[in-house]
Amino acid sequence: MKKEDIPQDKSALDNFTRELYYVKNKNNKYETGLSTGWDIKKEALDNAWDEVNLRIEDAKKAVKEGRKSPIYYFMELNLMTISILSGYTGFRKFSVKRHIKPNIFNKLSDKKLSIYASNFNISIDELKNYKG
Amino acid sequence: MLKDFNHIQTAHCENGITTSLLKYHGIDYMNEPLAFGIGSGLFYIHIPFMKLNNGPAIAFRTMPGAVFKRTCKSLGIDVKSKKFKDHKVAMDFLDFKLSEGIPVACQVGAFHLAYFPVEYRFHFNAHNIIVYGKDNDDYFISDPIMEKVTTLSAKELEKARFTQGIYAPKGHIYYPENVGNPDIKLLEKGIIKGIKRNVRDMLHIPGYIAGVRGIKYTSNQIRKWREKLGTRKASFYLGQIVRMQEEIGTGGGGFRYIYAAFLEQAANYLKEDKLVGISEDFTKAGDLWRSAAVQMAGIYKGRLGEQKDFEETADILLEISKTEKVAFNKLSKLKFNK
Numbered sequence: 001m002k003k004e005d006i007p008q009d010k011s012a013l014d015n016f017t018r019e020l021y022y023v024k025n026k027n028n029k030y031e032t033g034l035s036t037g038w039d040i041k042k043e044a045l046d047n048a049w050d051e052v053n054l055r056i057e058d059a060k061k062a063v064k065e066g067r068k069s070p071i072y073y074f075m076e077l078n079l080m081t082i083s084i085l086s087g088y089t090g091f092r093k094f095s096v097k098r099h100i101k102p103n104i105f106n107k108l109s110d111k112k113l114s115i116y117a118s119n120f121n122i123s124i125d126e127l128k129n130y131k132g
Numbered sequence: 133m134l135k136d137f138n139h140i141q142t143a144h145c146e147n148g149i150t151t152s153l154l155k156y157h158g159i160d161y162m163n164e165p166l167a168f169g170i171g172s173g174l175f176y177i178h179i180p181f182m183k184l185n186n187g188p189a190i191a192f193r194t195m196p197g198a199v200f201k202r203t204c205k206s207l208g209i210d211v212k213s214k215k216f217k218d219h220k221v222a223m224d225f226l227d228f229k230l231s232e233g234i235p236v237a238c239q240v241g242a243f244h245l246a247y248f249p250v251e252y253r254f255h256f257n258a259h260n261i262i263v264y265g266k267d268n269d270d271y272f273i274s275d276p277i278m279e280k281v282t283t284l285s286a287k288e289l290e291k292a293r294f295t296q297g298i299y300a301p302k303g304h305i306y307y308p309e310n311v312g313n314p315d316i317k318l319l320e321k322g323i324i325k326g327i328k329r330n331v332r333d334m335l336h337i338p339g340y341i342a343g344v345r346g347i348k349y350t351s352n353q354i355r356k357w358r359e360k361l362g363t364r365k366a367s368f369y370l371g372q373i374v375r376m377q378e379e380i381g382t383g384g385g386g387f388r389y390i391y392a393a394f395l396e397q398a399a400n401y402l403k404e405d406k407l408v409g410i411s412e413d414f415t416k417a418g419d420l421w422r423s424a425a426v427q428m429a430g431i432y433k434g435r436l437g438e439q440k441d442f443e444e445t446a447d448i449l450l451e452i453s454k455t456e457k458v459a460f461n462k463l464s465k466l467k468f469n470k
Binding site: 001012013014015016017018019020021022023024029030032034038039040041043044045047048049050051055079080081083084087088 | 247252296367380384385390393411419422
């Protein structure tokens with residue numbers, strides 16, 4: 001890529017930083033140049049967030065229909081997976097999977113619920129009362 | 133504690149850590165392409181059956197930590213590295229190193245990195261920053277991908293050092309020690325070793341999912357995605373490739389331009405003109421990766437979406453695989469008289 005071809009599109013990097021590219025200068029040698037962003041990858045990032053938001057909507061629906069517990073919704077809302085959530089809470093993956101079932105969730109102690117709530121940055125009440 | 137620290141912006145964080153910390157200790161010739169090349173940073177792998185953020189698990193560079201370790205080792209520099217269970221012990225150790233006046237690298241997770249734009253806060257744990265000082269509750273941060281230095285509160289930094297998930301940092305802290313004064317001879321040896329190891333990784337790694345064969349594997353997968361996953365999901369998968377390849381940290385073209393810049397410097401150090409031509413091959417590979425990104429964007433923007441559009445994308449990747457194979461074959465045939 002030539003230096004004059006560095007894209008300067010608007011992106012989420014705005015007010016954060018410009019990014020460094022390695023490009024060819026007029027003498028056909030490498031040097032660095034700065035870019036504010038590239039539409040091609042901005043669209044990829046937007047697309048990734050669309051995918052995240054779809055998953056969150058699906059999770060919301062699953063809670064509403066009583067198929068999953070609120071833990072599932074907040075897990076998706078925080079872009080987490082069973083394995084990441086297991087890492088944060090210290091519960092085994094097997095247990096997290098159980099806690100995602102509504103009937104098991106309803107019997108969870110406040111102590112366990114508070115561990116989830118604090119990792120989701122919400123109160124126990126918000127977790128308990130989330131209806132989708 | 134307020135320290136003067138010469139902040140250097142680089143494309144990739146780990147290259148930046150290597151460059152900044154070695155320069156800090158007096159190795160003036162160090163720069164990003166050299167660190168990347170000596171550390172054999174160029175790579176490709178597509179791990180089947182594994183998902184990253186619900187998309188394909190693809191990487192364009194070698195495993196986290198390798199560039200720093202290899203580059204230091206090649207130059208005869210010791211690497212100190214520590215992980216922690218206890219958060220307080222991890223923060224105390226950082227404070228102790230800073231009180232000695234030593235800037236150190238910390239591995240952090242993007243999800244809890246307070247100064248990152250919200251759009252970039254995924255569960256990505258292989259980011260690296262330099263902490264070079266502290267004033268009351270604020271830590272001074274040199275994040276190599278940024279134009280300027282920044283700060284994090286103790287609480288924010290602690291959170292970022294203990295994110296969870298794949299590659300969980302566990303408070304990982306690392307820095308070079310006994311840097312000494314590695315001369316140009318050692319540097320030249322390091323360059324040759326870096327090239328040879330990269331040839332091995334890209335051409336001779338066993339299996340079909342890594343190196344130049346890995347690119348071919350992805351090409352074959354792309355031909356199947358539309359049918360197997362549906363256009364929406366297949367588009368999202370292509371978007372994930374583009375992000376891995378072009379996002380901030382790559383220098384553009386899936387790190388291929390940084391590698392081309394390395395070979396250009398290698399030609400000077402080793403007085404080997406053939407390296408200039410091979411550098412051009414990697415520039416071409418980088419350009420091809422960017423064309424592939426433009427084609428993929430046509431699909432995830434919804435402008436394209438037929439099977440033939442996926443086939444055309446796959447064809448570009450096949451051409452890239454061939455281009456890089458030829459380039460690494462040329463590198464493998466070079467005779468160095470050092």
